[in-house]
Amino acid sequence: xxxxxxxxKSIFDWFRRRFKKWYQPDPMMQKLLQSLxxxxxxxxxxxxxxxxxxxxxEAVMRGENVxxxxxxxxxxxxxxxxxxxxxxxxxxxxQPSFYVGA
Amino acid sequence: MTNTxxxxxxxxxxxxxxxxxxxxxxxxxxxxxxxxxxxxSRLLSPENPEFESxxxxxxxxxxxxxxxxxxxxxxxxxxTTWVYKISVRxxxxxxxxxxxxxxxxxxxxxxxxxxxxxxxxxxSDPLPESVIERAEILQRVQQILAEELxxxxxxxxxxIHMQGVPMEEVARRMGTNRNAxxxxxxxxxxxxxxRLEREGLNPTDLLETFAQE
Numbered sequence: 608x609x610x611x612x613x614x615x616k617s618i619f620d621w622f623r624r625r626f627k628k629w630y631q632p633d634p635m636m637q638k639l640l641q642s643l644x645x646x647x648x649x650x651x652x653x654x655x656x657x658x659x660x661x662x663x664x665e666a667v668m669r670g671e672n673v674x675x676x677x678x679x680x681x682x683x684x685x686x687x688x689x690x691x692x693x694x695x696x697x698x699x700x701x702q703p704s705f706y707v708g709a
Numbered sequence: 710m711t712n713t714x715x716x717x718x719x720x721x722x723x724x725x726x727x728x729x730x731x732x733x734x735x736x737x738x739x740x741x742x743x744x745x746x747x748x749x750s751r752l753l754s755p756e757n758p759e760f761e762s763x764x765x766x767x768x769x770x771x772x773x774x775x776x777x778x779x780x781x782x783x784x785x786x787x788x789t790t791w792v793y794k795i796s797v798r799x800x801x802x803x804x805x806x807x808x809x810x811x812x813x814x815x816x817x818x819x820x821x822x823x824x825x826x827x828x829x830x831x832x833s834d835p836l837p838e839s840v841i842e843r844a845e846i847l848q849r850v851q852q853i854l855a856e857e858l859x860x861x862x863x864x865x866x867x868x869i870h871m872q873g874v875p876m877e878e879v880a881r882r883m884g885t886n887r888n889a890x891x892x893x894x895x896x897x898x899x900x901x902x903x904r905l906e907r908e909g910l911n912p913t914d915l916l917e918t919f920a921q922e
Contacts, residue, residue: 634871635866635867635870635871636847636850636851636854637916637919638870638871639854639866639870639901640850640912640915640916640919641912641916642870642898643898643901643902643905643912644912644913644916646895646898646899646902646912648899650895652888652891652892653876653887653888653891654888657794657798659785660794661785661786661787661790661791661793661794662785662786664786664790664794665786665787665790687876687891688869688873688875688876689801689805689875689876689877689887692752692801692875693794693797693798693801695751696748696749696751696752696797696800696801697748697790697793697794697797699747699748699750699751700744700745700747700748700793700796700797701744701790701793702747
């Protein structure tokens with residue numbers, strides 16, 4: 608019976624969703640596992656990033672491959688929300704209509 | 710307003726003193742007033758009544774810091790980009806301070822109520838094998854978290870990852886600075902990662918396991 612199959616399927620789906628919810632890491636752990644997966648043995652600090660952020664942003668604006676010559680800066684920006692926010696604001700300031708230093 | 714100076718000219722004018730320096734400061738101020746709204750408009754609406762004063766205050770503070778730190782400019786970027794970098798730090802720190810100053814972060818003193826306590830499961834439930842295995846893994850990970858992280862580290866992680874509190878603000882409440890906090894968190898992440906790996910639990914594999922239906 609197609610109708611019965613549908614009902615059974617929806618019941619199974621409900622149970623599956625419930626179990627999945629119960630046996631999933633909570634959001635805190637999910638985020639932590641994500642950050643652990645991205646953790647490197649050697650990471651540079653916020654001060655190290657700040658020291659080269661202007662140079663890095665200009666390289667990005669020129670379309671250079673920053674992953675190649677500044678991979679540690681890129682990795683830090685992926686890990687640190689504060690530095691990332693500063694980097695993004697700096698990039699916005701360097702957009703062509705405002706970038707008078709080039 | 711255009712930038713007609715190269716790096717040497719900026720340094721020369723700003724170090725000269727008198728009218729030469731004042732003219733350079735005026736030009737730098739004008740450049741900041743043009744660029745800062747573009748840099749901050751995603752963080753604070755230009756319609757916000759505090760927007761204009763934030764721009765002006767940031768520009769003033771940036772000029773002071775620029776003059777005070779001239780000798781630290783190494784010429785690895787355009788001088789104006791270096792100044793913009795200073796202004797971004799000034800503005801974002803102020804925005805973070807305003808946004809979070811009235812928010813209580815009690816968790817930083819260690820609220821363990823909903824933090825990594827192993828969940829209890831009804832063992833008599835007829836659960837599929839994969840789900841039972843997943844629950845056991847989860848319990849082991851939670852146990853490792855409880856053993857490896859201090860209360861303050863967990864509270865800081867919760868504030869940063871779950872509440873979206875800036876590192877700068879968390880550091881301030883913890884009586885440290887952002888640089889030191891990042892190092893502290895990196896040490897904690899590394900210790901956790903190593904412990905998990907020693908126990909055969911790779912974080913990437915764990916994420917994939919939990920992502921499976």
